[in-house]
Amino acid sequence: xxxxxxxxxxxxxxxxxxxxxxxxxxxxxxxxxxxxxxxxxxxxxxxxxxxxxxxxxxxxxxxxxxxxxxxxxxxxxxxxxxxxxxxxxxxxxxxxxxxxxxxxxxxxxxxxxxxxxxxxxxxxxxxxxxxxxxxxxxxxxxxxxxxxxxxxxxxxxxxxxxxxxxxxxxxxxxxxxxxxxxxxxxxxxxxxxxxxxxxxxxxxxxxxxxxxxxxxxxxxxxxxxxxxxxxxxxxxxxxxxxxxxxxxxxxxxxxxxxxxxxxxxxxxxxxxxxxxxxxxxxxxxxxxxxxxxxxxxxxxxxxxxxxxxxxxxxxxxxxxxxxxxxxxxxxxxxxxxxxxxxxxxxxxxxxxxxxxxxxxxxxxxxxxxxxxxxxxxxxxxxxxxxxxxxxxxxxxx
Ligand code: PMP
Numbered sequence: 001x002x003x004x005x006x007x008x009x010x011x012x013x014x015x016x017x018x019x020x021x022x023x024x025x026x027x028x029x030x031x032x033x034x035x036x037x038x039x040x041x042x043x044x045x046x047x048x049x050x051x052x053x054x055x056x057x058x059x060x061x062x063x064x065x066x067x068x069x070x071x072x073x074x075x076x077x078x079x080x081x082x083x084x085x086x087x088x089x090x091x092x093x094x095x096x097x098x099x100x101x102x103x104x105x106x107x108x109x110x111x112x113x114x115x116x117x118x119x120x121x122x123x124x125x126x127x128x129x130x131x132x133x134x135x136x137x138x139x140x141x142x143x144x145x146x147x148x149x150x151x152x153x154x155x156x157x158x159x160x161x162x163x164x165x166x167x168x169x170x171x172x173x174x175x176x177x178x179x180x181x182x183x184x185x186x187x188x189x190x191x192x193x194x195x196x197x198x199x200x201x202x203x204x205x206x207x208x209x210x211x212x213x214x215x216x217x218x219x220x221x222x223x224x225x226x227x228x229x230x231x232x233x234x235x236x237x238x239x240x241x242x243x244x245x246x247x248x249x250x251x252x253x254x255x256x257x258x259x260x261x262x263x264x265x266x267x268x269x270x271x272x273x274x275x276x277x278x279x280x281x282x283x284x285x286x287x288x289x290x291x292x293x294x295x296x297x298x299x300x301x302x303x304x305x306x307x308x309x310x311x312x313x314x315x316x317x318x319x320x321x322x323x324x325x326x327x328x329x330x331x332x333x334x335x336x337x338x339x340x341x342x343x344x345x346x347x348x349x350x351x352x353x354x355x356x357x358x359x360x361x362x363x364x365x366x367x368x369x370x371x372x373x374x375x376x377x378x379x380x381x382x383x384x385x386x387x388x389x390x391x392x393x394x395x396x397x
Contacts, residue, residue, distance in 0.1 A: 175325025
């Protein structure tokens with residue numbers, strides 16, 4: 001029997017990143033800057049092992065039984081306390097739901113706010129799996145122009161006016177995926193003003209906020225959210241362990257109520273064991289000093305990557321200067337054929353992701369590449385950027 005696949009299934013292209021990663025299988029000479037894996041030496045293996053054993057010892061039945069869809073109460077309380085103390089968020093009128101990684105929040109948001117054919121407003125280049133989640137939930141994408149400070153407030157206003165069926169704005173304010181840029185506070189305030197003017201909710205996706213290694217942290221949208229229109233998404237994937245799949249949404253209580261109903265039919269609950277591992281780790285360890293250690297790892301990799309790029313890359317290529325997170329964005333001169341360059345890279349055993357993998361508009365593939373520095377070792381970064389440098393000289397001629 002042949003399945004007749006849905007339009008949704010047929011429209012969800014296999015991620016370019018997965019295609020590149022397959023090239024690396026069984027090829028030890030392949031260097032991939034494609035995948036966005038966190039630095040694995042930042043995972044607190046021993047602390048998480050103890051946290052896991054403690055869950056079984058102290059709460060065996062809670063660990064193994066179904067639990068509340070909204071999340072384990074002790075973890076929700078801990079998250080609320082951290083948001084209040086560390087990010088200065090007011091808890092009044094808001095609530096928190098634990099999600100299965102922050103990825104699942106990217107399906108919950110459109111399920112709660114969009115009818116089929118409604119629009120989600122995004123940066124013109126944005127996180128592939130967010131764009132796929134929005135499309136997969138039946139929404140259309142509207143891309144807004146960007147500059148070095150992120151989304152343009154003027155173009156945001158134009159796009160909201162031109163799309164009366166837009167239901168929310170999606171932003172990655174810190175160490176943007178794919179670009180590595182951070183929205184400065186002044187720009188945040190302007191974007192927030194536009195959102196308030198048009199009564200447009202903001203989804204603030206912040207999985208990288210704690211991975212800051214230069215400059216000052218910028219206040220979150222949620223911390224200036226006097227009108228309570230922001231849903232803040234956080235994750236323990238980069239700071240504790242990506243495989244545990246524990247994240248959260250913090251937003252208006254009425255929204256969290258609907259989000260809980262949506263999560264009920266999506267995945268019923270996030271694994272209780274994983275929630276308890278995160279909770280026990282946060283309770284029994286000095287999270288701040290753990291984060292400081294992780295930041296140091298990212299800083300060293302970032303500095304090495306940028307130094308190699310500045311040494312080997314053709315001077316006509318432009319790069320961003322990430323102050324945190326795991327990606328740098330390289331933009332080629334207009335005449336460069338980025339598709340040929342990408343294919344040539346694969347032949348040289350080099351995986352870099354062309355900007356078409358992140359576009360909201362297939363007529364605008366862009367002229368850039370995303371390069372990850374958190375996953376490869378320092379040695380791989382040196383060798384891979386030498387190869388990348390050669391490519392840039394070949395194509396910038
Ligand atoms: N948002 C952004 C911007 C991301 O880059 C990622 C993945 N790296 C996620 C959300 C999802 O991460 P997770 O589900 O592991 O929390």
